[in-house]
Amino acid sequence: MTIIQIQFATGLFTDFTTQTIALGTAVLGLMSGLLGVYATLRKQSLLGDAVAHAALPGIALAFLLTGTKNIWIILVGAGISGWLATFWISGITFNTKLKSDTAMALVLAVFFGVGLVLLTHIQRMPNANQSGLETFLFGQAATLLRRDVYAMLAIAGIALLMVFLLWKEFKVFTFDPAFSKAMGFNNTFLEFCINFLIVLAIVTGLQTVGVILMSALLIAPATAARQWTNNLTVMVILSAFFGIVAGLAGTVISGATHNLPTGPLIVLVSVAIVFVSFIIAPESGWIGKLRAASKSRKNLSANNLIARLFEICKTHQNKKHPHTLAIIKTIPGFNMKAFRDIQRRGLVQLNKDDEWCLTDKGISTAQSMYPQKEKSI
Amino acid sequence: MSAPQLEIQLIASLVALACAIPGVFLVLRKMAMISDAISHAILPGIVVGFLITNSINSPLLIILAAITGLLTVVFVELLSKTKMLKEDAAIGLVFPFLFSIGVVIISRYAANIHIDTDAVLMGELAFAPFYRLTISHVDLGPLSAWTAGAAFVVNLAFVMLFFKELKITTFDAALAASLGFAPAVINYILLGLVSLTAVVAFDSVGAILVVALMIAPGATAYLLTNNLKRMVAYAALIAVASALAGYWTANFFDTSIAGSIASLCGVFFLLTFLFAPANGMISNLIRKRRQKIEFAQMTMLLHIYNHSGDNDDIDERRLDSLDEHLRWSHQYIRRIMGYSLKNGLVKLDDGVIYITEKGKLFVEAANRLILRKHDPGFETLRREFVLFTD
Numbered sequence: 001m002t003i004i005q006i007q008f009a010t011g012l013f014t015d016f017t018t019q020t021i022a023l024g025t026a027v028l029g030l031m032s033g034l035l036g037v038y039a040t041l042r043k044q045s046l047l048g049d050a051v052a053h054a055a056l057p058g059i060a061l062a063f064l065l066t067g068t069k070n071i072w073i074i075l076v077g078a079g080i081s082g083w084l085a086t087f088w089i090s091g092i093t094f095n096t097k098l099k100s101d102t103a104m105a106l107v108l109a110v111f112f113g114v115g116l117v118l119l120t121h122i123q124r125m126p127n128a129n130q131s132g133l134e135t136f137l138f139g140q141a142a143t144l145l146r147r148d149v150y151a152m153l154a155i156a157g158i159a160l161l162m163v164f165l166l167w168k169e170f171k172v173f174t175f176d177p178a179f180s181k182a183m184g185f186n187n188t189f190l191e192f193c194i195n196f197l198i199v200l201a202i203v204t205g206l207q208t209v210g211v212i213l214m215s216a217l218l219i220a221p222a223t224a225a226r227q228w229t230n231n232l233t234v235m236v237i238l239s240a241f242f243g244i245v246a247g248l249a250g251t252v253i254s255g256a257t258h259n260l261p262t263g264p265l266i267v268l269v270s271v272a273i274v275f276v277s278f279i280i281a282p283e284s285g286w287i288g289k290l291r292a293a294s295k296s297r298k299n300l301s302a303n304n305l306i307a308r309l310f311e312i313c314k315t316h317q318n319k320k321h322p323h324t325l326a327i328i329k330t331i332p333g334f335n336m337k338a339f340r341d342i343q344r345r346g347l348v349q350l351n352k353d354d355e356w357c358l359t360d361k362g363i364s365t366a367q368s369m370y371p372q373k374e375k376s377i
Numbered sequence: 378m379s380a381p382q383l384e385i386q387l388i389a390s391l392v393a394l395a396c397a398i399p400g401v402f403l404v405l406r407k408m409a410m411i412s413d414a415i416s417h418a419i420l421p422g423i424v425v426g427f428l429i430t431n432s433i434n435s436p437l438l439i440i441l442a443a444i445t446g447l448l449t450v451v452f453v454e455l456l457s458k459t460k461m462l463k464e465d466a467a468i469g470l471v472f473p474f475l476f477s478i479g480v481v482i483i484s485r486y487a488a489n490i491h492i493d494t495d496a497v498l499m500g501e502l503a504f505a506p507f508y509r510l511t512i513s514h515v516d517l518g519p520l521s522a523w524t525a526g527a528a529f530v531v532n533l534a535f536v537m538l539f540f541k542e543l544k545i546t547t548f549d550a551a552l553a554a555s556l557g558f559a560p561a562v563i564n565y566i567l568l569g570l571v572s573l574t575a576v577v578a579f580d581s582v583g584a585i586l587v588v589a590l591m592i593a594p595g596a597t598a599y600l601l602t603n604n605l606k607r608m609v610a611y612a613a614l615i616a617v618a619s620a621l622a623g624y625w626t627a628n629f630f631d632t633s634i635a636g637s638i639a640s641l642c643g644v645f646f647l648l649t650f651l652f653a654p655a656n657g658m659i660s661n662l663i664r665k666r667r668q669k670i671e672f673a674q675m676t677m678l679l680h681i682y683n684h685s686g687d688n689d690d691i692d693e694r695r696l697d698s699l700d701e702h703l704r705w706s707h708q709y710i711r712r713i714m715g716y717s718l719k720n721g722l723v724k725l726d727d728g729v730i731y732i733t734e735k736g737k738l739f740v741e742a743a744n745r746l747i748l749r750k751h752d753p754g755f756e757t758l759r760r761e762f763v764l765f766t767d
Contacts, residue, residue, distance in 0.1 A: 043465060046410050046413075046465045046469050096650065101407050101410045102409040103596075104409070104410060105413050105592040106592050106596050106643075109586060109589030109592060109642075110589055110642060113636045113640045113643065114639070114640045116636030119636075120633035124631060219469040226462070260485065261484050263477075264476075264477035264478075264481050265477070265481065267474065268481070271473070278459070278461055
């Protein structure tokens with residue numbers, strides 16, 4: 001990026017249109033981050049993909065039936081057809097021997113096919129008002145108007161309120177449906193609510209990100225957040241935050257590069273957040289795991305050294321019998337690093353003859369390594 | 378029918394056939410969504426290949442894109458192996474990522490590329506006859522027909538040559554491995570062919586409808602048979618039928634051919650889902666209703682039997698008070714009683730129910746069935762005692 005482009009990017013948020021788009025993508029990121037948590041935790045990441053594709057015929061049909069491009073009508077159409085898709089998917093899985101992956105792929109592709117048929121039909125109609133529906137395929141953030149953003153805000157408000165009110169029910173149901181049923185919660189209703197909210201999140205993103213890439217926005221922030229925490233509250237907040245960051249960053253990059261589409265850029269940013277999380281997340285991240293492994297390797301060789309030294313000393317009357325470093329070096333698995341480590345921990349010390357002997361602490365550490373053996377004797 | 382029309386139908390049928398054959402195994406291996414991932418993820422491969430070769434039908438492009446598809450599978454497997462995320466989440470992350478890269482490259486070099494985003498989704502089957510394969514000025518027909526035909530032949534050859542290997546690795550990978558087959562190798566060859574087919578089909582039907590052509594015929598065939606060979610054959614038939622019917626529907630309504638082929642795939646599935654003889658919704662409903670009535674007859678007969686003979690108790694067998702003992706409604710009791718009377722399992726005399734000799738035999742057989750002693754099997758029971766006739 002040149003300096004001019006950076007200045008352009010920083011100046012973005014003063015412009016009214018860009019403010020609208022940024023607000024829209026941020027709301028979208030918040031919504032999808034929030035609800036993606038439940039989708040991924042319930043191992044239903046791909047349901048979002050199916051629902052998003054399946055929204056297409058609803059969009060086209062809503063336009064065909066009413067002849068308007070009113071955002072509410074289009075969104076209701078998309079929502080109904082997306083919801084029908086979840087209904088049909090569970091119907092197929094419940095009633096036949098087909099598994100849920102087949103049901104999803106089938107419903108996704110067939111609904112999308114019907115959507116394309118309707119869309120092509122609309123494009124070939126003489127009516128001039130039609131163009132613009134194709135933007136729902138890949139999304140076009142630039143077409144966001146203030147009232148669209150208000151609609152998105154209202155939907156996000158509904159979602160937030162429902163998650164807040166049904167917080168503990170959702171939590172129990174997500175992690176242990178059987179327990180939730182035993183507690184007397186209505187699982188069918190809870191499943192309906194979660195699916196309904198996921199459909200809402202997807203519908204919100206259709207105009208900005210489009211039906212094809214919307215599912216990634218549901219999965220990525222939640223997967224990233226999962227790497228940082230084991231606490232649902234923290235995960236939801238982090239995921240929503242990552243969603244917002246991805247939305248805003250995508251908008252800024254798109255604005256700075258002029259003709260690059262916002263939707264794919266938001267997806268790329270959110271996937272980048274996932275990969276960064278994979279690498280640097282404290283516990284489950286790649287670096288964290290390497291560190292933990294090296295630490296346990298170090299501990300293992302130090303423990304090995306002290307245990308073997310103790311075994312040798314036990315053959316003598318005095319457990320603090322001194323040995324020269326040359327003898328200690330013959331212990332299998334000896335390395336200088338491990339020796340320094342036990343020396344630093346005060347488990348061995350040098351006597352006046354320049355020989356090493358175990359300290360009291362060293363003896364008790366070595367003995368504590370075999371608790372079962374001591375007990376059984 | 379004009380020549381281009383015939384050619385379009387030929388291409389559509391060949392693409393459908395090429396997709397349906399590996400699709401059967403994807404359905405059986407519970408990997409249907411992988412086809413969705415691959416068909417999206419080949420986009421950057423196609424775009425980069427196009428930028429290099431400047432032709433949509435170049436073999437280099439096809440190979441490059443097929444490798445991208447296979448890479449998707451490798452990425453997904455590597456990611457899910459880290460245990461940092463579930464396999465479905467891995468699929469859901471990898472393909473939008475690759476697809477986004479494809480879309481970004483297309484819009485970045487929009488001026489130099491003749492594939493626009495619409496073509497990516499819908500394909501251009503209607504224009505396929507314009508691109509001809511000519512060797513030394515002899516017109517050999519549309520190029521797509523040759524590529525789709527080649528994909529079909531390769532897929533068919535693979536399935537025929539490795540039928541036994543495919544069968545055993547699909548249904549019992551552990552057994553296959555212990556017998557010395559290599560499930561992983563077969564898996565990768567299959568997914569490689571899926572990528573290759575997706576690339577070839579992409580050109581004519583677009584990214585998402587590839588999924589319809591791969592999964593829908595296989596899923597439909599699975600509802601019709603439990604025999605693998607028949608399943609492949611049925612899937613192929615359904616695929617061709619969808620392609621041809623889809624073409625004519627599109628022709629009639631003047632709309633997207635690829636979209637209407639996918640819709641027809643859905644229609645065929647829906648019809649099978651509802652009416653399939655053994656696994657369809659309607660035959661399932663009929664079977665459930667029949668089983669319910671048969672079970673109710675069995676329950677009622679057991680009650681009557683228990684209160685006949687040694688511990689005879691007429692009060693337990695009065696038709697009017699049976700509702701108190703069985704906790705069924707009067708209406709339901711009358712219905713079940715009707716069936717049992719018709720089957721000759723009980724007799725009615727002055728409002729009291731008596732069990733017949735046939736009824737006794739039935740109860741004893743049912744007892745053996747319930748206790749699993751010399752189990753006669755329910756079908757035998759049904760045959761001998763005609764439990765349900767409408």
